Amino acid sequence: MKPSSRFSGIVYIDSLLAARKLDGCEGQNVCLFEEGEIRTTPSAVDITPEYAVLAILGKRNQEFLGNLFPQKKENDAALIRLAFSRWGTQLTEYLTGEFSLLIWERPSRQLWVFRDRFGLLPFYYIFQPNGFFCFADRIAALSKFTKNIAGLDPQKIKEYLTPPSSYQPFSDRTFYRNVKAALPGHVLHIKGSTVMQEAYWTLDPGQFRNHTESERIEQFKTLFFASVERCIDGFNTVGTHLSGGLDSSSIACVARQFRESVATFYVNPGVASTDETFYVDSVVKKIHPRHFEVHPRQNMYEALSQLTELFDRPDHFVTASGFLLASADQAKAIGCDLMLTGHDGDSVVGHGNQLLDTYFQTRDWTNLQWALKAYATARDLRTLDPDWLLLTPEQREYRYRQYFFYKELWKILKTKNLSQFFQTAQLIRRKFAFSYTDFMQFIQGIIVSKFHRRPLGSLLTNELVYYSGEPDTNAEALYQTMEDEYVFQFRAITNQAYIDVIEQMYHIGLHYGHAYAHPFFDEKLVELSLAIPERMKFGDGMGRESLRRALKGILPEEVRTRGFKTCFNEYGLLTFKELYLQTQEVFTEEHTLWRWVNRTHFLQIKDLIFNPKIPVFNKMSHCNSANRVLYLGIWLDQLKNREE
Structure with a gap:
């Protein structure tokens, strides 16, 4: 399988190295210049005596800049060159959605890289000062440009195998x-041996602060519709994932x-507890799409091997990505050039769950009592009780x-x-008939539960447990100037795991020949959602009230x-x-996987997962970690095969 990419290249910071640059032939997809080369489509590169520019732009940016600079509207890179000449590094204020830019200032030998706010286009690099x-x-x-890729980062492997306890900012x-x-959401600046990354994305949720509730709902609907329309503009055959959930x-x-x-794709794993056919069918009856029900690939190992080769790293989904490949296979068969996803509607829209904590911290007992009742009535909490759906509302x-x-x-x-x-405890007892006896039973239950769910030992080898790598550079600066009330939700929207998923889908799309688009990732929609009060998001307990109200009459009830x-x-x-x-039989005792993973502890966790006497819920944290061990092993095998 040949690596597929939309762009690549090299810039020689050192003029002496530039004189000895890699040999190449200028052609349709290779543009040579004195200090390096860029490989991409002709419309994405522009070389002048002052600049060498790479620009991958979404259609919205193409149209905006094309109207400003009509003489260069056929060349995205030339548009960016003119925009940079006019606005400098402030050009990101005029760009939205998808873009990836590299600008090499030839006389001053400075390099600038701008990546879009949501990480829709991956950008990887190797820099030799x-x-x-x-x-x-x-x-x-x-x-293609250097053999200096080899050498794994133990710290990244450690992070991959260690479940995070909170949302983590994206890291380099x-x-x-x-x-x-x-x-x-950052600009990368290189001059000589100096590297700097600075956040350019600043949000203004306050612009919606004084709007009425009905105005916010109407604005949400308008912005959401506009985002979907922009995502599908310019594509011929539009497909969309359809799981039956609210987002898709x-x-x-x-x-x-x-x-x-519109083509819709429902991946049915054939397990009764995950069957969403009822909800999927209600959408199909509502909009009458070209609908396809597909099933995950039967051979999980082969599917993950393919995905890992496309992604250049281990799978990042909690459940193996046979789902994505199954829908991608069918999308390719019918000629889809765009796949829409509902990623990550949960975080962008918001559930309003922080409302409960707010009421508790402020001792607002009346509203807390109402919110607890509403939450318990509307939510599926089988994690608390397997028979939750059989309980009465009072129970x-x-x-x-x-x-x-x-x-x-x-x-x-x-x-x-x-x-x-x-x-x-006294306050709660007076307001809610709190029982110390019940509380002690609850504490005992927590201890028993934690005993069943606690790791039987770290999955990491001792060497990896105590390993501490070089400090990384992360996107923490995005949150530093933001008002506290918005930080938690914005961290969720921009966290490392969700951007990893975007990158993974991007690589799948490169291979299958279609783009992925994520309409919830829209700058204005995010600002509005941050501004919507938690009480409004919470609604009558179901959460995500802004989306539910905005799409009344559009969604099946x-x-x-x-x-x-x-x-x-x-x-x-x-x-x-x-x-x-x-x-x-692949991961034998001598396999390189066990350089990173404690095999004894992994096998203990495997036995726990296979044990039918242990409840499913008490296995899940172990299962997610153990899955990642297998994903890592598949990737390590591929690295070894490439070297051989």
């Missing part, structure tokens, strides 16, 4: 020690407003209320602040009013078991 800067949208494509660290990733269903229904024909309210208060009291007790614990997601726990366990059995 005072030497060269090579770059590409695929890590494998860097090998990759699995390869010498390869870095440009940060979304919203995308499909709105896309149908703009196209007579649900009591069960969740007790859980919520005991959880908060447990937090206080862990701080060893007994005075605060008893004061808070069965989907619009559903208060829970399908649980993929059972399917996740099945895929792990299948993949383990398929790789059991």
